Amino acid sequence: MNKAPKADRYELMEKIQVVDFALVELTLYLDTHPQDSQAIQQFNQLAVESRDLKNVYEQHFGPLRQYGASFSGYPWNWKDGPWPWQL
Amino acid sequence: MYTPVKCYQPYYSPFDPCPPRTPICYATPPNLYLGFQQPNLPQYSLKEALYKGTLWPSLYDPYPLEGGGYREQSTEG
Numbered sequence: 001m002n003k004a005p006k007a008d009r010y011e012l013m014e015k016i017q018v019v020d021f022a023l024v025e026l027t028l029y030l031d032t033h034p035q036d037s038q039a040i041q042q043f044n045q046l047a048v049e050s051r052d053l054k055n056v057y058e059q060h061f062g063p064l065r066q067y068g069a070s071f072s073g074y075p076w077n078w079k080d081g082p083w084p085w086q087l
Numbered sequence: 088m089y090t091p092v093k094c095y096q097p098y099y100s101p102f103d104p105c106p107p108r109t110p111i112c113y114a115t116p117p118n119l120y121l122g123f124q125q126p127n128l129p130q131y132s133l134k135e136a137l138y139k140g141t142l143w144p145s146l147y148d149p150y151p152l153e154g155g156g157y158r159e160q161s162t163e164g
Contacts, residue, residue: 018137025142029124036126 012057013087016064019050091115091148116148
């Protein structure tokens, strides 16, 4: 896991936040518009993009999520990274 | 024309011993007027959506009232 420069971390985290916010908006929208296929397609694209971005982030900066959402390094290192409010 | 804030001047009776009240303003976000959201509305770019707080320009509201105390911002008419 090569240590990417710090700037990458914040840019990458911002991209993740951008995609996740759009996913939240689309989720709320789709709750009331179940038949909107175009929005569903956009939702699925963003879900894939979000997963890929998180994988890239986790390769550089360690696990991002817990309970099986992120792979763990050795030793158990999900608590090593800075907490979200410390970023 | 849509305005995010609406104000009114409470009636001031000639027999009212107290000083007249300042105009009372309240926020009127776009979702009040939108009704059922139509599909395929135009969207912001994703990055802009994060900073604007919504994915759809038609739902964007800067909430111009300061501090939620329903005081009118000087810029608003």
